[in-house]
Amino acid sequence: MATLLLENISTLVTVAAPPGRLRRSGSEMADIGVLRDVDVAVEGEAIDWIGPAGTGRFPDAERIDCRGRTVLPGFVDSHTHIVHAGDRAHEFAMRLRGATYQEIAAAGGGILSTMRSVRESSVDEIVERSRPLVESAFRHGSTTIEAKSGYGLDTENELKLLEAIARLGEAAAPTLIPTFLGAHDFPPEHRSDHEPYIAEIIDRMIPAVAGRGLAQFCDVFSDTGYYTVEESERIFRAARDHGLRLRVHADELSSFGGAEMAARIGALSADHLLMISDPGIEAMRDADVVATLLPGTAFFLNLPYAPARRMIERGMTVALATDCNPGSNMCENMQMTLALACMGMRMTVEEAITAATLNGAAALDIAETVGSIEVGKVADMAIFTTADYPGIVYHYGVNQVMAVIKRGRFHRW
């Protein structure tokens, strides 16, 4: 018996997966499944029925009038550092005034600034700092959010950050999916000699994280000046041995072989990819690795965007995520990510919607249950003020989400 009925939906975008598959790749991304003037019935936490408006069915359900509205699957933001401590707005302003990397570091900026803030904070303090951001992401339409550690950079503080993510996941409305990213950078105490820190990751952090069930994924920042391909692979092998699945920061700053490694090790997703090579594109496509693009970071750092059109034309599975983080993209709004993907990377509105929903779910291997509006799936949906879906990107820079359904429960502000 339906508990909630979204009725008279002007435009329903289902983003249903193709038969027998759980993602859309290449030219399939343009096909988003648009239905007009329909109702969606929810029973408990699941989508129960989709059909024409005005049948008079489900008379006992709570009714939400969606006339003149567009309904989409809730966004799946599959790459964030949204749980953190501290604030780096002043570093951002200094950079625009022309400060060099050295001057910013001398003023206490950079990733180590966030590391210090995290180390100085309790779990509760991290939860309190991050909660408004997570709730804001939800109000902007994100119903599932991946959240990485990586600002502790020692065993105690990496575990603390993952505990904060777990605590916030219990308290906040959206689902949080935790990723262990001890290999985000090297801590200052191991900057000149990497081995002891890599050993700490492999011998202490990964067993502790996996043993306590604090993360589903292991991620590594693989790039020039960060973790080499060889170091990354050692960490990934250890993570896999402990049952963690793999995702990777790849080819952001240089064409580093990160995409090829992601294909070789069987990562679910490789992310950033601003500098991906053509062999990297082919290797990832052939190994079914999702390409997660983060255009907000390129925008924030004034870098060239990832070659999204080339990736889609070659048949890759492209996802979009915010990369929300204090150093290189302070934006939790997935609608903004879609606008940047379309304006900056020339993705179409349809491709961007697929990338931000079904393919984001594919990047987290949860597309069996979320990422599209199909009978039997979890009822995670966003209701937009616009009558048709192009308006979601066209009218950018403002929040067009007026309500969110999360696990069948209706949230409005």
Place this chain on the structure above:
Amino acid sequence: MATLLLENISTLVTVAAPPGRLRRSGSEMADIGVLRDVDVAVEGEAIDWIGPAGTGRFPDAERIDCRGRTVLPGFVDSHTHIVHAGDRAHEFAMRLRGATYQEIAAAGGGILSTMRSVRESSVDEIVERSRPLVESAFRHGSTTIEAKSGYGLDTENELKLLEAIARLGEAAAPTLIPTFLGAHDFPPEHRSDHEPYIAEIIDRMIPAVAGRGLAQFCDVFSDTGYYTVEESERIFRAARDHGLRLRVHADELSSFGGAEMAARIGALSADHLLMISDPGIEAMRDADVVATLLPGTAFFLNLPYAPARRMIERGMTVALATDCNPGSNMCENMQMTLALACMGMRMTVEEAITAATLNGAAALDIAETVGSIEVGKVADMAIFTTADYPGIVYHYGVNQVMAVIKRGRFHRW
């Protein structure tokens, strides 16, 4: 006797004008006047007192606690087409899918699509369509908004649009400042022969607009394929003879001599300027013409940004505005304009704030009364959730305005 007290303001950005002047040019734009831990008292519609927090003065005023907040002058959005009819989201989506200009025109798109919508709408219908956008701009911090005609393209419909702007100005919270832009494009009935339409502008529209007091300014779209410099100057002379002041769409699509013309005719502002020449920069600077930059339009159309750094380095007075319009930038949020100015044009946070407040007021010649927080000026202010001003740009893509004071009246949502 103060009626309203903003107390314990963590960061007050006054953007006070330099002594004896009503704008900030070149390197002066970096100096925004930051005060910490202060109160601002309002009496009626005006700012009455600015001083240290905690004096216990004004015990009878309504008190707004601004601890942990930043207060700025309300944004002055000095270039918009926010009052219009119709919707062009589908044209936007088509363009991203690779449609040509001809295909979009054949599908009924382009500026003539908005013209048809306006011609088919009543004054009331235009007001109803535009009002949510104007109110949204206000909720995002704009307390003064310039609004242009230019979608009627005949005497009857240009006057209708200006009447809608006047009606909305009475009904909506922000101040609307009307500009006559009959020379926005040529209507289809005069596309091959411009003279009759230019004669209609000069002989019928301008006298009617000025006679009925429906606009303060006259604007012309001066560019390749639109109005030539010679045609523009004829229209501007007629406008000036009828007491209208001048502003111009210049050098958006080509280096057309629009900036030089703006200097020659004594325009208050020349706007867009993506393709401005070095002699154009010098001519505008020497004639004190404000350079109003519209980075949202470059972003929306994927064009190169205007050379803001060069302009500021050469001492120009730079303003920022949204250009909110249905064809080339559907965004009414000035915070987004600031983010695009900083990320895309490499303006500093300080320069962007000056450009969006005091210099926007200078572009409309109202800086004597609005655009900065100074005793005696109109109490138009925006309160932001962030404790310090860099956060306004750093944390972009979301609305950080939590309340607006307009003519001394407090608005919160």
